[in-house]
Amino acid sequence: LQAMSDDEQDWLALRPQEPSPSQCCGSGCKPCIYDVYEKELARWERAKAMQDKSLLVGKKEQSSNSELNPDTFTAFSVSSVEQLTEDTYQYKFELPGNSSLRLSLGQHIVLRGVVNGLEVHRAYTPISPRNAEGYFEVLIKCYEAGLMSQYIKTWKRGDMVFWRGPFGGFPYQPNKHGELLMLASGTGLAPMIPILQSITDDEEDETFVTLVGCFPTFDKIYLKPLLQDLARYWNIRMFYVLSQETSLGKLPWSYQENTYTGRLNEDLMKTIVNSCRRKPFVLICGSSGFNEDMSRYLKAAGIEENSCFVF
Secondary structure, three states, X not given: OOOOOHHHHHXXXXXXXXXXXXXXXXXXXXXXXXXXXXXXXXXXXXXXXXXXXXXXXXXXXXXXXXXXXXXXXEEEXXXXXXXXXXXXXXXXXXXXXXXXXXXXXOOEEEEXXXXXXXXXXXXXXXXXXOOOOOEEEEEEEOOOOOHHHHHHOOOOOOOEEEEEEEEOOOOOOOOOOOEEEEEEEHHHHOOHHHHHHXXXXXXXXXXXXXXXXXXXXXXXXXXXXXXXXXXXXXXXXXXXXXOOOOOOOOOOHHHHOOEEEOOOOHHHHHHHHHHOOOOOEEEEEOOHHHXXXXXXXXXXXXXXXXXXXXX
């Protein structure tokens, strides 16, 4: 066997790496990480065929102009880390000057992490107001065995973290739907927050919103002060469904009236849908199991698929 020439080894080292399935967040991003890879590979093949490495210069897939971009990863600095519950954190990132992410409502961004030499990608939805200047915030639940969680848990103030986006989103328009029913499980609350804030910030928007937040226990409800502020508006109501609480007696009285114990099941869904002022348009965000259950219960409550949007 002929040993590989130095030149061939060089070219091999420059060949873009194919993403592993864990790097695709599965959210239907355009461009997906695989699209980016195909583009880089075509570029590498062209350069190799012409034996011209200069064609690869500038093929860095990260930018330093600190503008969010769907094609390349951009570094943002962690400005604060706040632990909300035993496994959930709120991270704040700096934006240069008074710039803003300019996301559409409910859009997500993709995080890149490197763990044990493996590159991993995950999608998260910023919870900061859309017009927030100079920063953005993300709510992240860390899992004991999660690859990305191991990386995220090491973050501290001043660390540089790479994001790409934005992607997806719910095409919200003020007053288009008479009533929105938001069904959120755990950090599935994230895409609901900017939509709620845009409704309460717009005096002309009279959309009525019922938010149902599903959490294990009262202590694990995220962002309570923010949710309580939002619930003061005439057109916003909140319900909580706590799967591991057995009695409401221990809860603050202000929560007892609008909290249910157990799971959000078909009967409770019918009760909530019937309590809406009119037939709601439904937004759903949670685990795939949660999303499937909710779609099934909604159907039983008379809400068709074309009246639902799943994040």
